[in-house]
Each structure stands twice: as C-alpha cells, then as structure tokens.
Amino acid sequence: MTRGLLGQALFFFVPFAIFFVYLLLRQRNPLAFEHWEKSIPPLAIIGLLMVVGALIYTGVVAPRSTGVYTPPSYEDGVINPGSFE
Numbered sequence: 053m054t055r056g057l058l059g060q061a062l063f064f065f066v067p068f069a070i071f072f073v074y075l076l077l078r079q080r081n082p083l084a085f086e087h088w089e090k091s092i093p094p095l096a097i098i099g100l101l102m103v104v105g106a107l108i109y110t111g112v113v114a115p116r117s118t119g120v121y122t123p124p125s126y127e128d129g130v131i132n133p134g135s136f137e
Contacts, residue, residue: 063106064099
C-alpha cells in the first residue's frame with residue numbers, strides 16, 4: 053500500500069522538481085516564494101493529471117486473472133496459498 057502511495061506522490065511532485073531545476077538553470081533562487089506563487093496552481097494541476105493518468109494506465113494494463121479463486125487454507129499444519137484455477 054505504501055509503495056503505491058509513494059509512486060503516485062512521485063508523479064505528483066515531478067512537475068515541481070522540473071520547475072525547481074528550471075529556476076536553477078535561469079539562475080534564480082528556487083527557494084524564494086515570489087518565483088513560485090504564480091506557478092503553484094498550474095504545477096499542482098499538471099501533477100494531479102499525471103497521477104490520474106498513471107492510475108488509468110495501471111488500471112488498463114494491469115494483469116487480470118480469470119477463473120475460480122481458491123482462498124488460502126490450512127491443512128495438516130501447512131498453509132496452502134490462495135490461487136486461481
């Protein structure tokens with residue numbers, strides 16, 4: 053669960069990191085708020101669109117299992133993992 057959330061957070065913060073590098077290349081102070089105040093809403097919208105796009109892409113190309121699911125069972129002191137048949 054945490055890995056999935058961190059992956060989506062990475063997609064959200066990519067536009068901010070690119071803008072940070074852009075400010076460095078333009079030789080402006082990337083820690084000064086006046087360079088960020090007008091750019092935060094568009095960067096947040098781009099980041100949210102990237103997250104939504106990544107979620108849709110994952111939903112479309114994720115592997116799907118077909119068949120009947122057999123849940124995990126405990127038999128003779130051994131746990132048999134669940135599987136699709």
